[in-house]
Amino acid sequence: MESVQSPATVTSRRGRLRRAGVAARQVVLVVASASALLPLYAMLTAAFKGQNDYLAHPLGLPLSPSGAAFSTALSSGFPHWLLNSILVAGASVLISLMLATLAAYAFSRMPFPGRSVSFTLMISLMVVPPIVMLIPLFELMSDLNLVNTYQSVIIIYAGLMLPFSIYLLTSFFNTIPRELLEAGSIDGAGHFRSLISIILPLAMPALVTLGIVNLLWAWNELLIALVLLQDDSMKTLMVGITIFQSHNNLNVPVTMAGLLIATIPIVVIYLAGQRFFVQGLAAGAVKE
Amino acid sequence: MNGTMAAGRQFRPARRRRVAAWLRPIPYILPSIAAIVLIFAYPLVRLVRESTQQSYAGVTKDVGLTNYQFVLTDSDFITAVTHNLLLLLCVPILILLSVLFAVILNEAARGRRIYSTVLFLPYVLSVPVISVLFNYLLQLNGGVNSILRALGLGAIAQDWLGSESWALPSLMAVIVWKELGFGIMLFFARIISLPNELWEAGRVDGAGWWRLHWHITLPQLRGIIEFYAVVESITMLSWVFAYVYVISSGTGGPGTSTLVTELYIYKSAFGYGTNNLNIASAASAILFVGTVVLMFINFRVRRVDLHA
Numbered sequence: 001m002e003s004v005q006s007p008a009t010v011t012s013r014r015g016r017l018r019r020a021g022v023a024a025r026q027v028v029l030v031v032a033s034a035s036a037l038l039p040l041y042a043m044l045t046a047a048f049k050g051q052n053d054y055l056a057h058p059l060g061l062p063l064s065p066s067g068a069a070f071s072t073a074l075s076s077g078f079p080h081w082l083l084n085s086i087l088v089a090g091a092s093v094l095i096s097l098m099l100a101t102l103a104a105y106a107f108s109r110m111p112f113p114g115r116s117v118s119f120t121l122m123i124s125l126m127v128v129p130p131i132v133m134l135i136p137l138f139e140l141m142s143d144l145n146l147v148n149t150y151q152s153v154i155i156i157y158a159g160l161m162l163p164f165s166i167y168l169l170t171s172f173f174n175t176i177p178r179e180l181l182e183a184g185s186i187d188g189a190g191h192f193r194s195l196i197s198i199i200l201p202l203a204m205p206a207l208v209t210l211g212i213v214n215l216l217w218a219w220n221e222l223l224i225a226l227v228l229l230q231d232d233s234m235k236t237l238m239v240g241i242t243i244f245q246s247h248n249n250l251n252v253p254v255t256m257a258g259l260l261i262a263t264i265p266i267v268v269i270y271l272a273g274q275r276f277f278v279q280g281l282a283a284g285a286v287k288e
Numbered sequence: 289m290n291g292t293m294a295a296g297r298q299f300r301p302a303r304r305r306r307v308a309a310w311l312r313p314i315p316y317i318l319p320s321i322a323a324i325v326l327i328f329a330y331p332l333v334r335l336v337r338e339s340t341q342q343s344y345a346g347v348t349k350d351v352g353l354t355n356y357q358f359v360l361t362d363s364d365f366i367t368a369v370t371h372n373l374l375l376l377l378c379v380p381i382l383i384l385l386s387v388l389f390a391v392i393l394n395e396a397a398r399g400r401r402i403y404s405t406v407l408f409l410p411y412v413l414s415v416p417v418i419s420v421l422f423n424y425l426l427q428l429n430g431g432v433n434s435i436l437r438a439l440g441l442g443a444i445a446q447d448w449l450g451s452e453s454w455a456l457p458s459l460m461a462v463i464v465w466k467e468l469g470f471g472i473m474l475f476f477a478r479i480i481s482l483p484n485e486l487w488e489a490g491r492v493d494g495a496g497w498w499r500l501h502w503h504i505t506l507p508q509l510r511g512i513i514e515f516y517a518v519v520e521s522i523t524m525l526s527w528v529f530a531y532v533y534v535i536s537s538g539t540g541g542p543g544t545s546t547l548v549t550e551l552y553i554y555k556s557a558f559g560y561g562t563n564n565l566n567i568a569s570a571a572s573a574i575l576f577v578g579t580v581v582l583m584f585i586n587f588r589v590r591r592v593d594l595h596a
Contacts, residue, residue, distance in 0.1 A: 021497070022397045029396055032389055033406040035465070039421040040409075042431050046424075058424070058431045099320045106316035113310070118317075125328050127583050129526035131550045132576045135557050135568055136331035136338070159327025162320055191312065220414035222530040223550075227558060238416045242534050245420050252424060259417050270412045274405060277412070278473055 043263070046256040054252050069253035070261075073244075077232060078258055081240035084229070088150055088236055089218035092157035093211055096165050099158070101207070104169035105195045109181065119170070125163040130223055138227055148231045156224055161214045172206040173199060209276040212269060216277075219266060237262045332576070339569040355570035365571060367544050368552040371456060375524035375548070378460050378467070382520055383513055385464070386471025391501055393472065394479045404476060411469030419534035422462045423449065449535060455545040463531060467523065471516050478512050479505065518582070526550060526579055549575050 046054050048065040057063075106112070107119050137156055138147070146152040180202075181194050200207075225236040235243075241255075241262060248254045270277060342351045359365050393403055410418070425431040426448035433445035448458040486508070490500045529550040532540060540547030540555070553575065557568035 025392050025396055026399075028389075028392050029399070029403045029407075033403055036406050036410050036469070038431070039418060039425060040413075042425055043421055055429065058429065058434055099323060102316040103320035106313040110313040110316070112313045118321075122324065124583055125324065127522050127579055128328065129522075129550070129575065129579060131526065131529060131553055132335065132572045132579070133328060133331035135553075135565055135572060136334035137327070138557075139334070139338075139565070140331070155323075156327055159323045162323055162327075166320060191316075216412060220416070220530075222416050222533065223554070226533075227554075238414060238530075241414075241416050241420060245423070245534075246537065255420065256424075259420060263413060263417055266412055266414065267409070270409065271405070274408075278408070278477060 040263075043256050043259050046253050047260045049253050051251050051253060054256075069251070069257035072251070072254045073257040073261060076244070076258075077235070077240055078237075078244070078261060080233060081235050081237045082261065084150070084234060085219060085237040088153050088157065088225070089215055091150070092154045092161065092218050093214045095154065096158040096161040096214060097207060097211060100162055100165035100169050100210075101195075101200070101203075103162075103166050104173050105191070105199060107166065107170045108173035110191070119166075122163050123167045126167065130160060134223065134227060137224075141228060147228055148234050150234070152228050153225060153236075156228070157218050157221065160224075161217065165210055165214065168210050169203070169206060172203055176202055205276065208273065212273045212277050215269065216266060335569050335572055335576070338566055339573045342566050351566075355566050356574070358567060359571045359574060364544060364547060365549075365552055368540075368547045368549045371546065371548050372525045372528075374456060375460060375463070375528065376521060378464050378524055379517055379520045381464055382467055382471050383517060386468055386516070387475050387506070387509060387513070389468070389472045390475035390479055391505060393476055404472075408469045408473045410466050411473065413466070415466065415530035416534050418466055419462065419531050422458075422465075423535055426458055426462075450542060452542050452545045455536075455542055459531060459535060459546050462535070463524075463528065467520060471520075474512050474516055475509055478509055482508055518585075522579065522582060525582065526575055529554065 042059060045060070045062055046058070047069055048062040048067070050064075050066065050068070053060075053063050107115060141147050141152040144152075176199060180198055220238060221236075222238045222242070225239050226242075229235055229239065241258060244258050245255050248258075339355055340350060340352060341348050342355065389407060393400060393407065396403060427433075428445070428447040428450070432448070433442075436442060436445045446454065448454050482505075487500060487504055490504050495503070526549065528548055532546050532548050532551050533554070536542075536546045536551075538551075538555075540551045549571070553568050553571045556571060557563070557565050
């Protein structure tokens with residue numbers, strides 16, 4: 001291609017192109033990162049402003065930083081909603097992890113008739129949108145007098161998490177070498193013993209991954225919580241946020257402070273468990 | 289008789305063992321099956337039944353397909369479905385941008401860790417939270433317009449979510465902003481797992497950046513691109529409720545400019561005045577059928593080995 005040029009000029013041209021390429025990539029990444037962070041930056045700065053400061057400079061740094069917005073937010077229903085969210089998300093994740101571990105063990109290690117058909121059906125349920133079940137579930141919960149109770153939402157969340165959880169854990173259990181279990185059964189360990197003492201310790205990373213992914217899903221869920229937890233004292237944080245917004249339209253910083261409080265736990269979980277989280281979300285796709 | 293009994297007794301231990309093996313998984317899978325019947329199967333059956341009924345003043349009667357007829361000819365429903373289909377335009381944009389960013393991220397000379405942490409972050413955030421945030425950012429005097437004005441583009445600044453013609457495109461931009469992180473994460477995870485030698489031959493041959501990635505990187509990502517395309521298509525058709533509900537304060541407005549199928553169902557069932565669970569059930573059943581069709585396409589396209 002460049003036969004006329006001497007090797008030296010070729011390399012220096014390549015070198016320059018290369019340096020330009022490196023710089024171009026950094027620019028792209030900086031711009032992309034800035035747009036990814038812009039809403040968070042706006043939230044963080046606005047939460048420490050007063051309303052007038054926010055209106056004048058929506059993206060500027062706070063002129064006189066104050067925590068007033070936080071104390072207003074915290075004196076509202078916020079702390080209560082936060083507790084509701086923790087309770088509902090935590091309980092549903094624990095229940096679905098337990099159920100899914102048991103089922104995944106059976107799918108992975110116990111042959112039974114209809115196993116592959118039921119497994120296929122189960123993982124197909126992953127894509128059914130919750131809104132499809134919402135109306136009958138709402139009617140069911142009213143029949144059972146469970147509307148406005150934690151139980152209703154915990155049961156529904158745990159059930160909705162099951163297909164993905166069973167799928168993920170089954171694929172993970174399948175990767176555990178059979179020999180490990182056979183050694184166990186020669187020693188006389190029953191199924192339950194080998195699940196508890198052989199599989200579970202090996203599956204810890206998978207369980208943590210799944211727990212984080214499910215926890216974020218439950219924490220962020222809006223639709224079911226909106227319909228089933230209507231009492232002000234029962235609302236979850238996500239539902240609270242939506243009404244908080246309309247109540248504080250004249251005081252944007254208060255809403256921003258509320259959003260910040262709702263976001264901090266997620267960002268902490270994400271930063272602490274990023275490795276697990278990325279693995280978990282990639283697990284559905286990156287199947288070797 | 290005695291003879292057969294004796295024979296039966298002889299076989300019993302073997303048969304008992306077989307029966308026991310058959311029963312053994314039951315305590316393991318029964319709790320999950322019970323939960324799935326309660327949360328998925330029973331509601332689906334009840335949904336179909338109620339979609340063919342009409343309740344009025346405490347009296348329920350069968351009305352056949354009347355509810356379906358109503359929904360399918362309701363202009364709001366048609367508008368809602370059209371909007372979901374328009375949202376599908378996000379999918380190619382998402383694929384293009386996330387592959388591009390994943391490739392560039394992989395080639396970053398430094399800071400891969402911090403960039404990847406930042407670029408994945410939007411995907412983790414709650415949809416209601418970011419929807420409220422963008423509500424403020426996209427207002428006439430919000431952050432986005434103030435950036436546009438600073439860049440000398442003040443002429444195009446406007447109330448993005450308040451205009452009937454711009455509300456849907458703006459909603460799409462918010463969804464792309466949020467869902468992009470998922471794609472970048474998937475593609476980046478795949479690219480860093482590929483051996484470096486893969487590109488060596490191409491580099492030695494002097495292939496340019498585009499050719500290199502078009503012929504070498506892209507084919508490696510094919511399976512994941514398909515997966516991402518299916519997941520995001522399903523998202524656009526039936527998982528955008530939280531965005532629309534928060535951004536339009538539950539209305540699908542301005543007008544019907546951001547109305548989507550899920551919100552149509554929600555409003556029919558729980559909205560002020562409408563409150564017709566049977567109509568909403570029919571619309572839900574239609575959405576369910578749409579999802580099932582997509583799922584079959586998914587399995588056919590991916591030809592997943594379900595035995596894992």
